[in-house]
Amino acid sequence: MRDFIVPPEGLIAPPEVPQPNIFPIEWRCETPKLAEIYERAKLEGFNPATINWNELSPEAWSDDEKVAIMYWWALLSNFDSSGPPVFARAMIRAFETHEEDPVRKCFFSITRDETNHEETCQRVIQRLVPAGPQGFTPKSELQTIALNHIGWLYHNGGRYWSGFNRAVNKYPLAILFTSFMMGEVASSTLFHGMSRATTHPVFREIFSRIGRDEARHLQICINLLEKQWPGLTDADRSFVTKQLRAGFVFLSMVLWEPPNQFWDLPPNFLHNHRELLRVAREAGLGVLTFDQQADNWKLAIARVRKLVERWGIEFPAIPELDIEGVDVGDISAEDIIPVF
Ligand SMILES: [Fe+2]
Ligand SMILES: [Fe+2]
Structure with missing residues (x-):
């Protein structure tokens, strides 16, 4: 015998949840491919604590070499450490706009992976320079310059975040x-x-593991765009063109050399930066040369270009790499969304 009470005029309907809001909860799945990638992310991700850190022996390098290598990881952290908060915010956004469940889950998995990448930067830096990246006392000209540069990099990272x-x-x-x-x-x-370029087994392992995560992130982005692009307006498309240029401007700092846009850097920064990277490269870190990096960028850009042109999105001009395209004007801090 059940004892419910239903008023004669019927049940009172609950008020609608004002939107945007993470409620009501539902688990729609429109893109099974994304659900599949999310399952793969659970298995493929790595635990930075299980890397054989003992093998990364600080005695293998001079103090200057250690600081030069650490400098590159601090440079990388300018990008990889913005990954967790940027994707976490994008994930919250995906919940509030009621994206299908696999989209939300994939954003969560990227947040998770980026936190692992951030932890890897942290562990390498603190293994080589225990009070790094900024708490150490420099004992040579190279170390003083590296410390100063890290401050400038984080200044620009801060402008990006705002x-x-x-x-x-x-x-x-x-x-x-x-x-x-x-x-x-x-x-x-x-x-x-x-x-491929590093001579150290620990760095090789880290780079290939992070590389595998990034390849999965790319698959997530491609699947999302496949799904979303028919809804893009002309204004969205030209905005995307500008974003591609913003990506080049922002990421060139770690992938190549920064162009004369966005980056606020003191005189001689670039000269000394090259010198620091040369020391790190000669110590076996695996930093590519200026020309190798340019080729690498060209290859990556050609891949992105092919992808976006399929969706009718024009590509921006990248005169720095002799790439022709649309002139998108100046790029400011507000224009820059891309992360690793
Ligand atoms: Fe990523
Ligand atoms: Fe990353």
């Missing part, structure tokens, strides 16, 4: 995805190249 924060809610998710795509393509090629 811009991203103001921008994130202004753009449809499809635009955010395209912006991320430039980062994912570029980073998967970067880590692949570095895993």
Whole structure:
């Protein structure tokens, strides 16, 4: 015998949840391919704590070499450490706009992976320079310059974060995805190249593991765009063109050399930066040369270009690499969304 009470005029309907809101909860799946990638992410991800850190022996290098190698990891952390908060915010956005469940889950998996990449930067830095990246006392000209540069890099990272924060809610998710795509393509090629160039087994393992994650992030971006691109307006498309240029401007700092846009750097930065990277390269880190990096970028850009042109999106001009395309004007901090 059940004892419910139903008023004669019927049940009172619950109020509608004002949107955007993460409620009501539902688990729609429109893109099974994304659900599949999410399952793969659970298995393929790695635990930075299980890398054989003892093998990365600080005695193998001079103090200057250790700081030069650490400098590159601090440079990488300028990008990889913005990954977790950027994707976490994108994930919240995906919940609030009621994206299908696999989209939300994939964003979570990228947040997870990027936290692993960030932890890897942290572990390498603190193994080589225990008070790094900024808490150590420099004991040579190279170390003083490296410390100064890390401050400048983080200053620019901070400008990126403020811009991203103001921008994130202004753009449809499809635009955010395209912006991320430039980062994912570029980073998967970067880590692949570095895993071949490094002479150290621990760095090789790290680069190939991170590279595999980045390749998966790229697949996520491509699948999302496949799904979203028919809904893009002409304005969205030209905005994406600008974002591709923004990706080049922002990511060139770690992938090649920064162009004369966005980056706020003191005189001689670039000269000394090259010198620091040369020391790190000669110590076996695996940093590619200027020309190898340019080729790497060209390859990555050709891949992105092919992808976006399929969706009727024009490509921006990248005169720095002799790539022709649309002139998108100046790029400021507010324009830059891409991360690794
Ligand atoms: Fe990534
Ligand atoms: Fe990453």
